[in-house]
Amino acid sequence: MKQMIKKVLKGLLPTRVLNAYCHVENLGAIKDQVTLIANQVNSILWRAERVMTINELFIETPKEKIESFIKSLHxxxxxxxxxxxxxxxxxxxxxxxxxxxxxxxxxxxxxxxxxxxxxxxxxxxxxxxxxxxxxxxxx
Incomplete structure (x- = not known):
């Protein structure tokens, strides 16, 4: 899931900007912009991982177990x-x-x-x- 999110977010960044960032160090404005976008991407990834972790905590209770509990009430x-x-x-x-x-x-x-x-x-x-x-x- 994390890899899929990274692919989607990488698709949002123009290849030219990524190439300029990798090969040219003196383009300060582009570098700052890409760094800002990278930080936002990391923040989104962190939140997505937290949501996935929280969702794993909620395991569905089997219907039979619920019915058994209700029948035990008196x-x-x-x-x-x-x-x-x-x-x-x-x-x-x-x-x-x-x-x-x-x-x-x-x-x-x-x-x-x-x-x-x-x-x-x-x-x-x-x-x-x-x-x-x-x-x-x-x-």
């Missing part, structure tokens, strides 16, 4: 009564229905919807809505 039994907080689908979570002593909440979500936090607030019936920063954010 709910875990608990002795605690659970309640669903948040949206009915994505963004909702089953949590233990024991909210006594909870002083802080770290939301598991990353989206723009705050249904989980709002349901938690309603369940805990906090005295002051200013205690929860969510009411101060732009939704």
């Amino acid at each position: 709910p875990i039994k608990t002795e605690h009564e659970l309640v669903r907080l948040g949206a009915k689908h994505d963004g909702g979570y089953l949590v233990p229905k024991d909210f006594k002593g909870i002083k802080a909440l770290f939301s598991p979500g990353v989206g723009h919807t705050s249904a989980f936090e709002e349901d938690f607030y309603r369940q805990c019936r906090l005295a002051n809505s200013n205690d929860i920063y969510i009411w101060q954010t732009n939704r």
Whole structure:
């Protein structure tokens, strides 16, 4: 791959310029220009090698392995009564229905919807809505 990139990039340089650079040392302007182009070519080659190296890190996982992993997922039994907080689908979570002593909440979500936090607030019936920063954010 590296050799192919070099051939393509060499094709971009006029042969006359390359010959002038190899045979004539006193043409300072041409020499400087070719040196600049050579540095750019080396920079492009270095980046191309980095991209190829990074791409080699991402090996495709066999479909059977993914299917096996998905089939192994199952709910875990608990002795605690659970309640669903948040949206009915994505963004909702089953949590233990024991909210006594909870002083802080770290939301598991990353989206723009705050249904989980709002349901938690309603369940805990906090005295002051200013205690929860969510009411101060732009939704």
